[in-house]
Amino acid sequence: MNITILRNGPRKNEVYFAAEYGEGKGIWNGNPVEAGEELEVEFELSPLFMRWVDIVPVSGVDYGIRMDGDKIILTGVLENIEADGTGYLRIAGDLIMFECLGEPMVLGGYVEIRTGELGMYPVFL
Template sequence: MKIRVTDTVSDQGILHVRIHFPFGNGVALWSSSTPEIGEDLDVEFELNEVFFWKKNIIPSLKKTPQITFTNDTHSIIGKLIQDKDDGCAALKLGDSIILIELDEPIKEECDFVELKVNSIHLYPTNV
């Protein structure tokens, strides 16, 4: 996924970056050396949470990808791609795919979903 770094903050040795995604803005944990403000980068996007239906993943009425950051929580809207037989799933945001872990397969038919996420981890691909 392509991002633009808008700010960097280091707190007790943990680097956070403020970023502009193609679908909104957010703050993420950064896993490499400090990027330059204004730098455009290609990154891998990781969510280290388990998603529970109707708790931190719900159906979305919106049908376009979106990322917003409010009160230390990200809201991520994307198209759900799911293997109905297990907890493997992915979220499609434009041309990007983000793997997610479900506590159990989602039985309801749904197209777009909204995830509530406490932290996003970004890893530069060096591409």
């Protein structure tokens, strides 16, 4: 996903960013970055999510990235959840992997994932 760094946050390596589908914050895992830099990144969701608690269906049909207090909310299409709990959220052309537990969910619909921690890594081409 292409992002633009808006500013550094108060935590070590924390950055605020803007992307095509909204704004958020995350922990940057790469060389130091400055405000205004444009980067192609991969998101990492490391917490274990609970279906129907941290991952919930939404009625909208739009991709999105936004913040609600200390939470980052990612909205996209729930592409798949494998038998081992590995899930895939699609935000436009980008897939974000995550791990989850809980009752089954319908695939192919829009969901929101709420997280307090979003990791970001540079994409090396």
